[in-house]
Each structure stands twice: as C-alpha cells, then as structure tokens.
Amino acid sequence: MTYPVRDYDPQAIEKKWQQRWRDTRAFEVSEDPDRPKFYCLVMFAYPSGHAHVGHVRNYMIGDVVARTRRMRGYNVLHPFGWDAFGLPAENAAIKHGTHPERWTLDNIAHMKGQLQRLGISYAWEREIATCRRDYYKWNQWLFLRMFERGLAYRQRSTVNWCSSCETVLANEQVVDGACWRCDTAVGARDLNQWFFRITHYADALLQGAEGLEQWPEQVLTMQRNWIGRSHGARLRFAVVPGEQQESVGDPIEVFTTRIDTIYGATAVLLAPEHPLADRFAASTADPQAFRARLDRFRSLDRTARTTGQIEKEGFDTGRRALNPFTAEPVPIWIANFVLAEYGTGAIMSVPAHDQRDFEFARKYDLPVRVVVQPAGEPPLQGDALEAAAAAHGVLVDSGPFSGQPSAQAIPAMTQAAEERGIGRGEVQFRLRDWGISRQRYWGTPIPIIYCDDCGTQPVPDADLPVELPAVEQFTGRGDSPLAEVPEFVATTCPGCGGPARRETDTMDTFVDSSWYFYRYCDPHNDERPFDPPKVAYWGPIDFYSGGIEHAILHLIYSRFFCRVLNDLGLVEHDEPFTRLLTQGMVLRNGAVMSKSRGNVVDPDDMLATFGADTLRLYEMFVAPPEREIEWTDAGLEGSFRFLGRVWRLVSAFCETAPPAPALDAVSLEAADRALRRRTHDTIRRVTSDIDVRIHLNTAVSGLMELVNELYGFCARERIGVDSPAADASAPPPRPAALAVAREGIEALVLMLSPFAPHLAEELWEALGHGDGVVAAGWPDYNPEAVRAEEMVVPVQVNGRLRARLTVAVDTPRETLEKMAVEHPHVGAHTAGKRITKVIVVPRRLVNVVAR
C-alpha cells in the first residue's frame, strides 16, 4: 500500500530540530522561583575518545526523565561535562607522544559531536571540563579550606612501585603482580602523601544513608558495608621480654569484635608493616634474614593483599605476648594477610572461631582451642574441626565467663577489660581516609609549598590556580612529572619569602567528580566555586543516573564533599542526590565496554543508518535501566520499523483524514470507547513507567501496543490508512471515530517525544501545533475513560488454572464463587474430592481448594 505521504527521513528531521533547539536555546535555563525546579543529572563522561552505546544508554535515561519533567512544567537543569583529568591521557602521551591536553580536548570535541547528534536536551552553555584552569582552581580552593580545617593532612603510605621503570603504578597497571609495561615484579614503596579525613564523617555518612529513601537498597547496603562500622574492643597484649631480657616497652594493641573468644587466642598476628616488626628484627639471631622475610611480605602485590587473593603466609617472630585475660604467653607471628590500614594492624588469632585464623593455624600447626560452643549441638573438638565455628554460642573453658552466651559475654568481658586496665570498648570503621596524592601530571596540582624554615605552607588563595606547567616529554618513568620541572618546583615561601619547593603530586580525579554537580549551577563564576544561592535553588540533585560501578567510591566521596561544603556554609543540604538510579553495565563479549578492552560499540554507524531516534528508542526498549545487558543490535531494525509505523500512521492521518470534531461534540460507540480506554490507560501506564518506576522499556512497549490498537481502529474505520482516492465509493469516516483517533494519536506523539524527540516534534507540527511538545505539556489521563466494563477472571483448582470467567467488573464475590464452582472444567477437577475452601480475590482470581 502506498500513501500520499513522504517517507520517514530521520537524517533530515533530526538536523532540522537540533538546529532549531540550538537557535532557540531550548534547554538553557536560569533560576526561576515561580516554577518547580528539577535537577536531572547523568554522571559526566571520561573523554576516552569515542562515545559508545553504554554511554548512550545512560544519557538517554537522563534525557527521557528530563524531557518528561520539562513537559510537566518543571524548570529542568540538565547539564553535561567532562571528567577530563586522568591516567589514560598520560598513557596516550607516553605511547603516542600526544600531549595529554591536546588528546583530551580532541576527544572532548569528537564525543561532544556524537552526543549532539543524539539530540540530548543538554544545557550545553553550562558545559564544564575538569582539566580547565577555571575548574581545577576550585579543587585547589576547596583543598585549602579542608587543609585549614584539618581535613587534609599528610601521612606516609604505600604505593605500587616498579623498580625497572622507577615509577608509581596504579592498581590497573599491575597485572598479575607485574608491571604492565615491562613485566617486572611490582614492589611497594612508602611515600608521604595527602589524605582527606573522610573518616571524620564516617558516622554521618552512615546515618545519612538512612534518609536516602530513593536510592537502591543494594547501593546503600554496599556503602554501609564499605563504611563498616563495627563495635568491639581494643585489647593490650604485653610483650614478654626476649632472651636478652630486652623489653620493647609498648604492648601490642589488637582490635576484636569477638572478645568472647579470647580464651581461644593461640597467637598474636602482626601486619608486616607493624612498627614492632622492625624492632623484633634486631633481637633475633639473624636480623637480616628476618628483615628479608618482612620485605618479601611488604612488597607483595597490594591489590592481592587487600583483596585476600594471596596464599596466607606467616612466620614466628620467636617472641611471646601475654593474653591479657589468661596471662598465658602466646607466640607473636607476622602474617601477610594482616593489614596495617585496618584496626591496629595486629589481631589476636582465634583459629577455632575465625576462618582465616583457622586456615593459618592449620597451615602452621598452631593449636585450635574451642571456647564457644554453638547452642544445641554436640560439643566441638578443636582438633576435629574442619572449619572455624564463627557463630555466637555459649562460652566454655573461659574462666569466670564460662557458661555465658556470647551476646552477654561480649559486654561483660569488655567491661572487665576496662576495669582491669587491659582494654576498652571501641568502635572501628573499615572506611579509611582518602588518599588523594597521585605522582602524575594530568591532574590538579596540590596547592602546597614546603619551606625549610616555615614548613608546610598553603598557597594563598590569591595565587590560585597553581597551574600545570608545560611538559613536553612523557616517559612513564621516574617520580611525579611535575618534579622534573625546576621552574615549577622552585618558588618562594608565602610565609617568609625565602626559597621553597612546591608539592609535585596532583590530586586523585575523584576530587574533580565529587563536586562538579555544584559547578554546573554556576559554571562561569570566577570568584567562588559557585554562588550558594544558585545551588540553593537547584540543589540537591533530584535525579542522578550512572553506572553501578560507581556505587561506592564516587558516590561516597560526593556525599563526603557535600557534608564538607555544608560545614563551610556553601550548601544547605547534607545529601547531594535525592534519587539515584544505578544503570546496569552494557557488556560486549561478556565484559564492560572499554577502550582498553577493545570491545566498544560506536553509535556513529547506527546513527548514519537509522538516525538518533531509533538508537535512542532501542536502547530504552531493550531492557530496564538497572539491568545489565549484553549488547546486540539485532533489535535495532525493529525500533526503526516502529518509528516508521508511527510516521505512516500519523502522516496518513494528517494528510488524508477529514478534520476531526471536538470529542464533546460527538457520541461514542463501543469501539470508540474501547480505543479511548486504551489511550487513557496507556497514558496512565506510561506516565508511571517513566516517572515513578523508571521502567522505560515497558513505557515503550505500552506505546507500541497503542500504535497496534490505532492501526486496527483506523483500518476498521477507514481513517487515513486507505487513501480515499483509491476507493471513492467508501463512506467517509464517522466523526466520533475521527475524534477518538485524533486524541489517541496526539497522546501517542506527546508520550513518544522524550524517546524520539525529533520525530515527535516533526509529527506534532504536522498535526497542526506550532509551538512544540513542551508547550503542549504531558497528557493527563481521564480515570472515567480508563474504567473497563467487563473483565476476565481466572479460576484455579488447587492453584492450577482451569477456567476463565468473563464477568462485569463489579461482580460480587459470592457470584464469582458460585460461577467458579459451577464451571464444567472446575467440576472435572473437583470430581471425587471435597471442596474445602474457595478463595476469591475480587478483580484478580478465584481458587477452588479441593482435597
């Protein structure tokens, strides 16, 4: 069948509408106290070079939400920008000799073009890039505020070190314990580094999580576990003097959450970095051998150690410590799985009741002593155990505490420890302070100056930004690249004016991403990071969407920054993101798309073949946003067909159907009421799918069903589908049918507009509306029109479907029960049985229970 309408030509209409949106600055906004605001944000992009379909998916989710809210009358801020500092730019510089800035800016230009061709409704005039001086200046300014408050401090800590390249390696650059460039085994090196005191906010971040009602529970759970508040006890084990009666003085402090198992402690384990380890070395027969073993542990792959993916190993120091409860001497071991960063860097080893200790003890034949018996089970024997009994139980062989249940013994023993001066109750966090120092070029210089006379000096605000110096050669070798630039390092002390040295480390890029969403509110401010009243208007972010891989680090750092900014009086709220959606990963060949894996799918070919609207619609239709998906473009053509179907339906209606009368001027037949029911029920469903559930796939399928319904209706009523010229003898369509068809078509076009905005604007214009879909507003549904007259109620026998009843919607339960029991199919399945109960759920089902 041919229609007297032009074909759907996505390239032409997309170009037209993108141009018009630019010309009218359609998505640029300013603060307007008279309208409700909506801050819709997607996580900004690392400019890796090319956008891929995984990016597109996330940006579309945000665009659908933003466009829908705009149609509902909100003042919508929907900005975009670039997370532009980071390692890949430096890697590219080393590999190809391209300067990081050139590489980054080229990538941004290319990706911006790709995103603009997708027709996303961004306020591009607010675009930011974190590598620009006017952004990173404010990183430095915020660092200084934190420094003033003691929230930024310097401390020694360990980094990955490649002895061949003589450089620090990121965890990502360590492959199977070896340097990714030269394959040398990676060691550890201690450096003085800057930290942010996020632990100061540990309890606040934990409590704040309670109020995040619109966050996915799984993210909150991950964050709670990450903060890892645990209530336990810090206990002191006195160190027994060595063979020469030398004393090390300080006792070993351990932290335990299971003080109730202390009578089963058969060793004390120290982290290799524990200060006592070095002191023990001196008093051994062969200090060199001892130190060699320590060094071997210390230089183990850090990632492997912190993730427990190493063989548990240790050695006996030959020294003894006294169990503070029993006064029994127990051996002190060094163990590679004990971490200096957590707790006190030392643990008491209770093999019977801790799995890691158990494995360690079995390997080295340390005694396994059961001191907690699980309730109601046969007594455990230490020698016969096959795994640690980690559960609470009743204490045995525990002196005066024997017979007490764990829950009672823990506070009692903690109190006893305090009374005897051997320990105290303590809260520990797994959360560690945030190390922000990076020995790299492509990041924000840390604004600190070291003076031999005045010590550590902050750079005065007036001297900000500390700009990145020009560096031409990137070798990937040596210390911080900035340390190689004498004119950068050499400076004068702001305190005494004498010669001084600049800090040469740069900041972790997570600093950039911890507050960028505030900068969007006031992106061109050159006096402050942002004007607080502007953030007070736009903030907090109403909807934030990004990959699930950011569930912990980025989101917890941003929450931390929000609280710091709140303490600084710059923001009024204490949580930055009211609603969070964590998008599932887009995989290709079973792995996340990334340039380094070489499995990215670039949208450009698809845009050229099918247009932006098809790709947008497809990515929303293929799965719910939270779901992880394996990319396939098998269904892309189906989405293109659907849009073509919409195009033909609406074009034919516009060009060949007679004008439709107003709905209230006609009387509706049953078929008209049925179509209206579908139209209004679709409005109801799609509205809640988009803005309550954010199940955009079912929103699209709802629109597809409406289109199918409209096709059938228009064919039966001879509206638009058949050219009247082809069959002049056919009677003209009924006015009432025209009216309900127009209502359905207009609702369809408006609801499709967040997904396929170019096509929808074009069709909306063709329908005779001159001022766009936002002016038209989001359609409302009429509850009267939705109400069904009759419905099908399933009938089960013992939970198995046996019959269906077509009844009036308000059929009373007695009638439903009677009809169900009398149904012949039901009778066939209840024959010879006694009906014991009939469950009637009005409007849902009837279940006949027969035994």
Added chain:
RNA sequence: GCCGGAGUGGCGAAACUGGCAGACGCGCUGGACUCAAAAUCCAGUGAGGUUCACCCCUCGUGUCGGUUCGAUUCCGACCUCCGGCACCA
C-alpha cells in the same frame, strides 16, 4: 577471599503488593499486495501430548529443598555469570 547483584521461549524481555508465566519487540512460519523482489499490511509462534478441529492434559522461570490454597516473586543451600574491593573512571 569479602561485599553487592543477575539468571524466565531460538533471542532481548514482561508479570508493579504472593494471584492467568512469556505482554511488547527480534527471529521464524504462513497469507495479502507485486510480473517478481524489497518495503508494507494481516495472522501464527514455550516444549511435549491429544484432537479433523475447537477444546483439553502434562511439563516449564539456573539447580535442589522448604513455606503457602497458590511461588518468577518469600526462606535455606548450591551452580554460573557480572560489578566493587580504596591509584581505571
């Protein structure tokens, strides 16, 4: 290893609060249109059984078990895959 998820037709998925498993789409099959093809429009499509046909029956949501009148949904154990584990972003 630890923490958090996911698993449903040939494929992507739906089932929103424990109530008809498989909406919608892809693919496939058939029909209409066409000289023919493409495009388009219409119809069918979980597996197996039964039947001329309509009906109807059995099985079926990763595996095994449990709770319930009723389980994709709740509980327990397990398998596989994915994300995070603090210097990839």
